[in-house]
Amino acid sequence: MRLKGKTAFVTGGRGGIGRAICARFEAEGAQVFAGDLSDTGSLDRAAAHGQYVALDVADEAAVKAAMAHIEAQVGKLDILVNAAGIEIEKTIEDTSLDEWNRSFAVNVTGTFLTSKHALPLLRKAARDGATASLINFGSYDGFIADPGLAAYCATKGAVHALTRAMACDHGPEGIRVNAICPGYIDTPMLQSFFEGDGSGAAGKTIDQLQQAVRDVHPMRSYGTPEDIANLVTWLASDEARYASGQLWVLDGGLSAQVQQMRL
Amino acid sequence: MTRLAGKRAFVTGGRQGIGRGIVEAFLAEGAEVITCGRGPAPDGLPCAWQSLDVADPDQVNDVAQTIGKIDILVNNAGVQVERTVTDSTDADWDAVMGVNARGVFNTCRAFIPLMGSGAIVNIGSISGRHADPSMALYNASKAFVHGLTRSIAVDHGPDIRCNAICPGWIETGMLEAGFALAREPEKARADALARHPVRRFGRPEDIAAMAVWLASDEAAFATGQMFTVDGGMTAASPIQPGLL
Numbered sequence: 032m033r034l035k036g037k038t039a040f041v042t043g044g045r046g047g048i049g050r051a052i053c054a055r056f057e058a059e060g061a062q063v064f065a066g067d068l069s070d071t072g073s074l075d076r077a078a079a080h081g082q083y084v085a086l087d088v089a090d091e092a093a094v095k096a097a098m099a100h101i102e103a104q105v106g107k108l109d110i111l112v113n114a115a116g117i118e119i120e121k122t123i124e125d126t127s128l129d130e131w132n133r134s135f136a137v138n139v140t141g142t143f144l145t146s147k148h149a150l151p152l153l154r155k156a157a158r159d160g161a162t163a164s165l166i167n168f169g170s171y172d173g174f175i176a177d178p179g180l181a182a183y184c185a186t187k188g189a190v191h192a193l194t195r196a197m198a199c200d201h202g203p204e205g206i207r208v209n210a211i212c213p214g215y216i217d218t219p220m221l222q223s224f225f226e227g228d229g230s231g232a233a234g235k236t237i238d239q240l241q242q243a244v245r246d247v248h249p250m251r252s253y254g255t256p257e258d259i260a261n262l263v264t265w266l267a268s269d270e271a272r273y274a275s276g277q278l279w280v281l282d283g284g285l286s287a288q289v290q291q292m293r294l
Numbered sequence: 295m296t297r298l299a300g301k302r303a304f305v306t307g308g309r310q311g312i313g314r315g316i317v318e319a320f321l322a323e324g325a326e327v328i329t330c331g332r333g334p335a336p337d338g339l340p341c342a343w344q345s346l347d348v349a350d351p352d353q354v355n356d357v358a359q360t361i362g363k364i365d366i367l368v369n370n371a372g373v374q375v376e377r378t379v380t381d382s383t384d385a386d387w388d389a390v391m392g393v394n395a396r397g398v399f400n401t402c403r404a405f406i407p408l409m410g411s412g413a414i415v416n417i418g419s420i421s422g423r424h425a426d427p428s429m430a431l432y433n434a435s436k437a438f439v440h441g442l443t444r445s446i447a448v449d450h451g452p453d454i455r456c457n458a459i460c461p462g463w464i465e466t467g468m469l470e471a472g473f474a475l476a477r478e479p480e481k482a483r484a485d486a487l488a489r490h491p492v493r494r495f496g497r498p499e500d501i502a503a504m505a506v507w508l509a510s511d512e513a514a515f516a517t518g519q520m521f522t523v524d525g526g527m528t529a530a531s532p533i534q535p536g537l538l
Contacts, residue, residue, distance in 0.1 A: 247533050
């Protein structure tokens with residue numbers, strides 16, 4: 032029970048990775064709120080973990096209402112996880128201004144808004160030597176590019192910089208800020224990438240493509256939402272009380288290597 | 295083309311490949327150039343030659359005293375052994391770390407006092423930042439070069455600037471030998487090419503162009519950094535579904 036007594040708010044809490052985080056947080060003893068556009072989320076099925084809070088992270092009024100709800104129920108927030116995110120699978124030439132703006136609205140502005148309005152509640156948790164933990168979702172795509180994901184790559188680079196900036200600004204208040212940078216994780220977003228034209232893999236079966244992707248990973252597999260939840264749990268816990276301002280790549284070794292040529 | 299006019303440069307490993315490209319570019323920019331390598335000077339070398347094993351500190355110190363003051367030091371000499379950690383021998387360690395790591399240390403230690411001021415350009419590698427498979431000692435030796443580059447920039451500025459270039463796949467004998475070992479050499483070459491956004495491999499003159507800039511006064515504010523020149527390869531993910 033590594034999070035006993037803590038209150039956590041997970042945005043995108045009904046998505047692939049968000050669900051795993053909510054389940055794990057509850058198993059570790061936290062009281063969990065799960066914000067998402069709908070209670071069934073991108074998986075389109077019922078969820079068992081975390082009290083659902085209706086939330087569009089790009090809507091400031093909705094963000095404020097969610098924080099007011101948590102304040103009324105608990106009065107503090109120890110952990111904020113900004114897991115809400117969307118992906119547009121296009122080059123910049125094919126990306127409309129609306130798509131670009133929507134990408135930034137969710138991935139960057141959403142992270143800004145939830146963080147901004149969670150700060151008063153995080154401060155209430157960061158007392159008497161305890162720290163509060165704010166965990167953003169970057170991506171290995173914020174370091175190196177996947178083809179046909181231009182807006183997504185740009186938003187994740189922005190999240191990385193924002194993570195460091197917030198860590199500097201709010202560290203003195205006892206608020207730790209980190210980002211997790213997942214590689215290939217088995218989520219609806221990844222399946223959409225496999226199926227989409229943007230991947231450049233049209234003509235291959237999904238199974239063939241998935242196996243080829245596994246083969247490029249030093250660990251010979253891609254990750255699960257539970258792998259990500261493991262690191263989120265550590266960063267949220269008191270064990271990580273000295274961890275702040277860092278970008279934590281969790282990708283099965285994918286980005287440790289130079290490109291894998293067929294030799 | 296006189297961006298290095300009046301400057302005196304020592305380039306290690308100028309017999310062939312990237313080093314030879316740097317020698318020729320420096321000469322074209324008006325520098326006086328001295329290069330070195332193990333054994334006698336190659337035929338047709340357009341500059342002065344010192345017979346030198348950079349792994350041997352005594353030899354390096356002697357050559358430094360012979361050469362005297364220089365403005366530019368380029369540590370290009372390097373060797374590569376294609377093995378994992380468990381397959382690597384003590385002799386492999388001595389060969390790779392001796393030249394790639396200790397060699398760079400030896401020349402920097404010997405020449406910095408003689409330079410007074412100037413620029414050091416080390417040849418690191420993209421392999422010092424991301425691992426190439428079965429190149430364990432080489433990858434580690436290049437990471438050493440990157441670390442030493444930062445240390446020299448910090449310790450010996452403002453008089454000495456020190457930067458590293460991280461080349462990607464450059465068309466040298468080493469690259470051709472790699473393709474020759476592939477199961478399907480032509481397919482391997484096509485696959486590798488497709489992973490380069492510029493759709494070609496590097497040439498020694500591509501690296502030499504960056505070396506000229508880093509050595510020139512145009513780069514007066516550049517120090518302590520790694521400059522990757524790889525045709526865009528490491529900007530992309532190792533997974534490119536179109537190639538799987």
